[in-house]
Amino acid sequence: MAPSAASVTPTSASPSPPGAAGMQTDTPVDAKGSQPIRVEEIVRRDLETRTLAVVDALYDLAARAADGQPSSVLGVGESVNHVIRRLADIDVMRGHIHAxxxxxxxxxxxxxxxxxxxxxxxxxxxxxxxxxxxxxxxxxxxxxxxxxxxxxxxxxxxxxxxxxxxxxxx
CATH class of the missing domain: 1.10.287 (Helix Hairpins)
Structure with a gap:
């Protein structure tokens, strides 16, 4: 079973809100819908979304590693790969961040x-x-x-x- 970005373990909730890691901005306008959003704001939101995805992936990895069940041990490697993919997603943005x-x-x-x-x-x-x-x-x-x-x-x-x-x- 592949871990989802907003997975929740039975013992505690994920540190980020459900669905936050999959959040996408379709139209670049502000909350009122009147003014276009600056490119820096879009990049910031995307980075925040990707960072939340890393946090969720790390949380899922920690939950699987702490579970200790044979079925979850097999999923630890999968979770590690998921964390690496989420970190690579952030690395892709390297050229767009000028802070x-x-x-x-x-x-x-x-x-x-x-x-x-x-x-x-x-x-x-x-x-x-x-x-x-x-x-x-x-x-x-x-x-x-x-x-x-x-x-x-x-x-x-x-x-x-x-x-x-x-x-x-x-």
């Missing part, structure tokens, strides 16, 4: 960690650096305004060349 994945994200995936943690820490670090830069900018602007006011007060002849710095509030 850059940061090395840190790949390292996290290789280590078995969630790449969302990389995104979360990056966003937190950028927000912190942004706040620091904003504080520096506001400090320099406040100093410039106070310096302009003090220069305009003590050297009235310089007031035309000081511009808005002399008139701005701290």
């Amino acid at each position: 850059q994945v940061p090395k840190d994200v790949l390292d996290l995936v290789d280590a078995g960690r969630n790449p969302d943690s990389h995104t979360r820490s990056l966003v937190n670090r950028l927000a912190s650096e942004n706040q620091y830069s904003l504080g520096q900018h506001e400090s320099i602007q406040s100093f410039r305004n106070k310096l302009g006011q003090a220069l305009a007060e003590h050297f009235p002849a310089l007031q035309p060349s000081l511009g808005e710095a002399s008139g701005a509030a701290p």
Whole structure:
């Protein structure tokens, strides 16, 4: 018996929704049916579908290997071949994918960690650096305004060349 892309074992459900691996986009329009979908979106959807097929194939392989029944042992080799075919389906798309994945994200995936943690820490670090830069900018602007006011007060002849710095509030 050949494993199907959305096969379910009696003990637990498949990690992807039934039918997700066989999902195809016939017409390239958005959900509202009004605007054409960009090629990148079609490629992304196809890659997602093929990735779900790999996940389902791996799940089926794990279920057959864990079953331990003589009939399922014969199907393990078949399941391995199915996984290889699904991985080859993704490899075919290699020339159509132009996304850059940061090395840190790949390292996290290789280590078995969630790449969302990389995104979360990056966003937190950028927000912190942004706040620091904003504080520096506001400090320099406040100093410039106070310096302009003090220069305009003590050297009235310089007031035309000081511009808005002399008139701005701290």
